[in-house]
Amino acid sequence: MPASIAYRGRFAPSPTGPLHFGSLVAALGSWLLARRADGEWLVRVEDLDPPREVPGAAQAQLQTLAAFGLHGDGPVLWQGTRGAAYLQALERLLDSGDAFVCHCSRTALARSGGIHRRCIAGARRPDPAIRLRVPAGTAIEFVDAIHGRMRQDVSSTVGDFVLRRADGLWAYQLAVVVDDAAQGVTDVARGADLLDSTPRQILLQRRLGLPTPRYAHLPLVLDEAGRKLSKSQAALPLDERAPLPALRVAWRVLGQNPGAVGAAGSPEVFLAAAIAAFEPARIPHAPVAFRAAMHNTTVALGD
Numbered sequence: 574m575p576a577s578i579a580y581r582g583r584f585a586p587s588p589t590g591p592l593h594f595g596s597l598v599a600a601l602g603s604w605l606l607a608r609r610a611d612g613e614w615l616v617r618v619e620d621l622d623p624p625r626e627v628p629g630a631a632q633a634q635l636q637t638l639a640a641f642g643l644h645g646d647g648p649v650l651w652q653g654t655r656g657a658a659y660l661q662a663l664e665r666l667l668d669s670g671d672a673f674v675c676h677c678s679r680t681a682l683a684r685s686g687g688i689h690r691r692c693i694a695g696a697r698r699p700d701p702a703i704r705l706r707v708p709a710g711t712a713i714e715f716v717d718a719i720h721g722r723m724r725q726d727v728s729s730t731v732g733d734f735v736l737r738r739a740d741g742l743w744a745y746q747l748a749v750v751v752d753d754a755a756q757g758v759t760d761v762a763r764g765a766d767l768l769d770s771t772p773r774q775i776l777l778q779r780r781l782g783l784p785t786p787r788y789a790h791l792p793l794v795l796d797e798a799g800r801k802l803s804k805s806q807a808a809l810p811l812d813e814r815a816p817l818p819a820l821r822v823a824w825r826v827l828g829q830n831p832g833a834v835g836a837a838g839s840p841e842v843f844l845a846a847a848i849a850a851f852e853p854a855r856i857p858h859a860p861v862a863f864r865a866a867m868h869n870t871t872v873a874l875g876d
């Protein structure tokens with residue numbers, strides 16, 4: 574285990590394409606929270622799903638972060654190298670009876686809305702998945718630094734969830750929990766699209782006897798029609814040659830005072846001014862409209 578530290582955050586992109594504006598909000602937000610706390614900030618490449626990966630995307634993402642002045646402390650952790658650690662965690666869960674081998678197909682589960690509550694497979698498959706058992710009534714509560722008290726009944730909303738897929742790939746939920754603990758991450762700051770994954774991760778931490786970090790879920794950025802950014806213009810790759818305009822918009826999405834960074838002429842100067850002026854309490858919990866943030870008035874799109 575790494576030496577304990579008061580604050581260690583991380584940014585963990587999946588290399589499925591270039592970093593876009595939504596990723597920048599997560600990167601900048603997590604970086605600012607870490608720097609503001611005098612803590613460390615790590616970068617982890619979540620290369621768990623080779624079929625969905627774009628060749629060269631991981632290196633391009635790291636290069637983009639560097640061009641934006643966001644440098645991690647210490648070496649990048651590549652999840653593709655971490656299979657032995659995930660296997661060890663999985664075996665522990667199988668040994669304790671918390672995980673089980675599951676032969677159910679997606680088609681069979683369609684009848685229960687894709688939620689697995691008990692095995693209903695008639696036939697055994699050569700390539701079963703492994704799931705975490707989530708007994709009825711399993712609810713997880715946590716306090717998010719931005720969203721406040723959250724509660725999810727994991728059994729009724731998610732059911733028994735996959736730890737290792739039928740195709741042999743590791744599930745994000747298991748890998749992220751193992752790596753957050755292995756890297757000594759104390760604070761997870763990431764996009765609010767992952768808010769409903771957090772209860773599953775806390776449940777896994779408890780089953781594995783791992784500590785639970787603090788969580789802060791940063792605002793999602795939506796287009797004018799209220800759609801996820803990835804479907805719109807603003808999901809265009811970040812332009813490494815012009816980091817400042819995107820950094821300024823990301824700063825506004827985070828609810829911060831635009832005047833505080835107005836004069837910056839380089840990412841380094843921008844980031845130094847941003848750390849000094851950053852007010853975490855101003856981070857909005859509602860999604861933010863990209864167009865509004867571009868035009869200097871961050872408008873929350875309802876609650």
Ligand code: GLU
Pocket residue numbers: 584585586587619749762763764767
């Ligand atoms: N890899 C995930 C993503 O790119 C983020 C996972 C996390 O921060 O926990 O959306």
